[in-house]
Amino acid sequence: MKKYIILLVIFAYAMQLFAQEETEKVKDTPVSNPFESGILIDAQTTVIPDAKTLEFLIQHKFGTMDNGRSDLWGLYAPGANVRLALNYTPVKNFQVGIGQTKKNMYTDLNAKWTIFHQTEKNKVPVSVALYGVVAVDGRNVDQFGTGKVVDTQGEALPTYIDLNDRLSYFSQIIIGRKFCDWFSLQAGASFTHYNMVTMDSNHDVVGIHVNGRVKFSPQGSFIFNYDHPLEIESITEQSPWDTKAKPNLAFGVEIFTFTHAFQIYVGTADGIIPQDAMMNNQNDWKNKGLALGFTITRLWMF
Incomplete structure (x- = not known):
């Protein structure tokens, strides 16, 4: 009988430890709302x-x-740009989207995958996401200037533009952390490629990115974004590269509700899709x- 009692005690103690461990696992949930939206200004x-969910x-x-x-501080100035887009989340942590931009008549397809979520107990200290965009330049052929550029020092081919020439690509890794209820910060690195460029441009650009928010009320935040294209010799x-892109600096205010986010800001980049801003x-x-x-x-x- 004593053996059975001892076994029951051991079993009960083991179950208690297991239940405690499971409870701790349940409690270590992803942090809530590191950002209120999937987009911050244009990052x-x-x-x-x-x-x-459809966005x-x-x-x-x-x-x-x-x-x-x-x-009126640019409201009536030429050079305005606009993008309309739809994003959809077919499964948890994965989003696909399509957009149309005025500048260069870009049509873009994009996807984002959040691989890791920061957790409340810091077992996962940061959130990590991958983002990619492919865009098609939809302008008329006569707006492409000299046509294809096969080599920086070579001659431009006759003006014949096919679909492959119109394509550009952007890929990015994003690492973010919510430090407290009112402050979240992200950093990232990106690679941009254009299949066709002008004689004084590069085909490839590597960039670094920093952005974040500082909450000042339950529904309001200060927001900022900085994108810096790098000049890598290799x-x-x-x-020299005199036409290289300038860094993009932007800062503003975000007001949000459960289903809406409104952000107003000042920034330098006139491009909206990321490869345009970086290049x-x-x-x-x-x-x-x-x-x-x-x-x-x-x-x-839905």
């Missing part, structure tokens, strides 16, 4: 809406503010290159 966050996205940038009051085709931005925040912009998202859960 991606590690956040993906719940499965079966409508409006991104708009006005002209630069360098003329001041004469064009992949640079130009020496072609010539606006300099040090030289009156800032422009007003806003981003609006709307979610529908």
Whole structure:
């Protein structure tokens, strides 16, 4: 009888330890709302809406503010850009999307996968996501200038543009952490490639990215974003590269609800899709290159 009692005690103790371990596992859930939206200004966050969620996205940038009051700080200036997009989450932690942008008549297909989520007990200290975009330049052939460029020092071929020439690509790894209830920060690295470029441009660009938010109320945050294209000698085709893209600096305010996010900001890049900003931005925040912009998202859960 004593043997049975001892076995029961051991079994009960083991079950208690197992239950405690399982409880701890259950409690170590992903942190809530490191960001309120999957997009921050025109950068991606590690956040993906719940499965079966459709997102409508409006991104708009006005002209630069360098003329001041004469064009109402860029609201009436030429060079405005807009993008309309739809994103859908077919399964948990994976999102696909399609968008249409005014500049260069880009049509883009994109996907994002959040591999890891930061957890409340820090067993997973950061969130990690992968993001990729392929875009098609939809302009007429006569707007491509000299045509194909096969070599930096070579001659441009006759103006014949096929689908492959119109393609560009962007890939990024994003690492983010929610440090406390009011502060979240992300960093990332990216690779951009254009199949066809002009004689004074590179085909490839590597970039680094930093962005974040500081909450000042339950539904409001200060937000910021910085993208920096790197000039890496081993992949640079130009020496010197006088037309390389300028860094993109943006900062603003976000107001959000359960299904909406509204962000208004000032920033330098006139491009909206990431490969355009990383390859072609010539606006300099040090030289009156800032422009007003806003981003609006709307979610529908099915």
